[in-house]
Amino acid sequence: MSTLRRRRYVLAALFVAVALLTAAILWEVVEVVFFAITVAYVLYPVRQRLVDRGTSRRIASALVTTLAFVVVVVLFSPIVWTLFRQRDAILQLFRNLPEEITVEAFGFVVTQETAELVATATEIVRDIASTLAFSSIFLLLELGMFTILLYGLLLRPNAVGRAAFEITPPQYHDVLRALNSRISGTLYALYVIQAATAVVTFPIALVVFYILGYSDVVVLSVISAILQFIPIVGPGVLAVGLAGYDFVIGMPDRAVGIIVLGPLLIGLLPDLLVRPRLASSQAHLPASLYFVGFTGGVLTVGVIGIIAGPLAVAVLVEVVDLLSDGGAPAEDD
Template identity: 30%
Template sequence: MPSDTSRIDPVTLALLSGILLAAAALFWPLLDVVILALSVAVVIYPVHRFLSRFMPGAAAAGATVAAVVIVLLASGAFVTLVLARNAEYLIGILGIIADWIAAPTLGEAGALLPIPQDDIAALFAGQAANLKASLSGTAALAPLMGVKIIVFFLTLYVALHKGAEAVKGLASHLPAAFGDAVGRMSKVTVDTLYAIYVVHVATSVITFFLALPFFYVLGYGHVLFYSVMAGVFQLVPIIGPSLIMLFLGIFALSIGDMRGAVLVALVGYPVVCALPDIYFRPLMMGRRASIHPVIMWIGFFGGLAVMGIIGFVLGPLFLALLVAGYATLIRGRRSGSAALILPESPELRSKV
């Protein structure tokens, strides 16, 4: 009886597993960057596939990575230019706020909104100290950050160039009974990553357009500047443009503009900050990922709390896979078969 050469020897499997675990332990500080690069590769893979029609796969992968670099550099340059053109304006506002902290005055509304000077000064002093410590820590980690950036783009290139081939090779060694379940999990992974990245950018664009009329009505000028900053801050997980509203609220109080302070509190924060996150983001993500928006939010907050910034991606992804696995199990039991042991008949398999 001929031997089954497709089976992997247990000793070889154990050796490969040991090497994989050892590599994960040794490269643990870079694991978040690798995972991030792989997730980005999944989202932009259609671009690589399109370019592969006109050039070799390696060149298409290089061109896709180059496009990502150009987009990131262009975005960074645009934000830097906007900040540079409004630097004097921001310095002036900071000067007004600093003077107000030294001697806070709220005009006629002071009796209605008492703010202890010592508390305000202590708050700003604490925030300044935290910012200084954060900048010092970032400067100390600059060499490691440079290495992580290089690893990110190299991993992104390899994933685009050889990722599909590696996935097909791995799938070819899986038992046939797992094929349907693996296919469903792959679809859930792609849809969830698409929802995380693409919807995240779409939410930032929505924030920009919601901010335009608000900052126009607010009346402090520099409408485009504030709107762009609101959209950029929306890309920062959890924090969002709330910092801008806090900044403008303090500025309104420092010049005695109670109308502006009320607008920021009752219109700016609910419409520009909360509405995109509470309504638009869950709506768009839920439609693409086909899971309840509340579960996505649990994934966001839980992932950030447990895994740090990479949890913004892995948290929703793991929960989406958990929901998909549960649905696969229920579907399999209802069809009279185990979730991962599917009928061999294509006709029956299509009904599962």
């Protein structure tokens, strides 16, 4: 082994050690760092197009970072503000439940008191509203850190890639390219397609809930948009919950309407409108694998599991595909 290559391996080991130490020290903000890295991965092609058209690297990185900042604020501010402002309406929704729910089926009668359920739900809603109010300053600091880190990553995006190719033997470069393609496609599916689907879901849900006569159409539409990020389940679970609520309070017609129109228009229609136009072969992510990664990621590492879980499963699938091809290296372009 040459002295230069041995030096590179030592530096790579040092990098891993320092990275692990840094992650341990900055664990409280690891979510912000992770999201900044993955968002930079998705936005890099946009930045590169600007550079190819003659824009300087700094200006291109600043423009793309500003765009990402505006998108984050536009998408999440209405959601947070709506949930905080409409907390009383959500609480009133629970208070309107009858004191007892009686279900009759196959000759059996089951009666369930709702007082404990209402008390628990009320406490959860109040805790969420209080957390949003008291954590606003920390959310702003995290947003600022996310913006600065994203700019830095876009300004020098190729350093890690070049280092990876330097310390990896040439016969394994095709593996790095395959993993890079799978990661970029998966992140595109997770961020771009899911976000676009959620944006399209909001106005459709707004119309459906308004036609069916619900009072808190904005809140329900926001929740429907958020649920689009949950694979397989999606807004359908909200439709089932609303249908059960309407049935209990004596509105069977509206219950039938939401159980039919909810999954069809709110759940399925946005997918049909968005995915065929944005999906590509690289962004293909089977729903079953998405669900496994999403659920396992959230249960294991919390909120970053929304992205980290499906991403880990996608990388695993790519490695399995490479092994199924016999492990032979691909020819370099």
